[in-house]
Amino acid sequence: MLHAQIVLFDGFDLLDVSAPYExxxxxxxxxxxxxxxxLVSAEGPREVVSGSGGLVLKATGTLDPDKANLIIVPGAAGPINEPTDGSQLETIPILLARTQETRLPALMKQALDNPQVTVATVCGxxxxxxxxxxxxxxxxxxxxLGMAALEATGAIPIQARVxxxxxxxxxxxxxxxxxxxxxxxxxxxxxxxxLAVEDLFEFERRGTIWYNKGLEAAIR
Structure with a gap:
């Protein structure tokens, strides 16, 4: 049986989690x-506060690359830019940077090093x-809005839905x-x-799915 874990961290975006979960x-x-x-967290079972109006979801397990076949990491929710009046807000860049101080990066490296695991992400x-x-x-x-930042890390940004x-x-x-x-x-x-789930949800998929397969295009 395929087992999926969806990661919660403080400030996560609710829809990034709830959409793939459902x-x-x-x-x-x-x-x-x-x-x-x-639903899991790097710290184990706990209540995790989202960046979506402070709504709380409960992680019932611990992020474990040896247990999961599929791990999904959401983005964060909040303002994008720092306020001009000098007030302090938990912006999306701050929330994402804060994940670097947790066990999440080490566990996700372990997941990416495991050939039995597929890592997926939504948004940020x-x-x-x-x-x-x-x-x-x-x-x-x-x-x-984050594609330039993605490229600055050494990733290869692709304009596609998936x-x-x-x-x-x-x-x-x-x-x-x-x-x-x-x-x-x-x-x-x-x-x-x-297709059965798509019909159940009355949802039509859209956008391009890009695959890292086949010949390189000679003309772009």
Missing amino acids: VLSAGANVSGGALSVE GSLALAMAGLLEGRHAVTHH VDDGDLVTAGGVTSGLDLGLYLLERELGPRIA
Whole structure:
């Protein structure tokens, strides 16, 4: 059975988590239990405060690359830029930088080093990994406002809704978590499961899926 873990960290974006969680949970039901999914944190079971109005979700397990086949890292929610009046706000860059002070980078390196694990991200989740030096030379996408920052870390930014770079699958802005979840269902359990969930959710996938496969284009 495929086991997925979705990571919570302080300041996470709620939709980045809930969209793939609901899609994968529905996939588990539609497939008759071929998939399981849980919310985890690098620190273990705890209540984690999101950046989405302070709403709290509970991590019921510990992030464990030896237990999971699929690990999804969300982005953060909050203001993008520092206020001009000098007041202190927990901006998205600050929240993502704060993840570097936790066990998350070390655990995600362990996950990326494990050939049995596929790592996926939504929105700024790829930036959290990139800030830890884990995406250098890898093809990835993030929210369009963060693409320059992604490139500055040594990652190769790709303009697509979902980017499949083998054991690393990244998705763009927050609503792309739905597309990511459906793509992962299709990739891991087959198109009939993904299409059944898509129909159940009355959602039509959109945007480009980029694969790191085939010949390089001679003309771009």
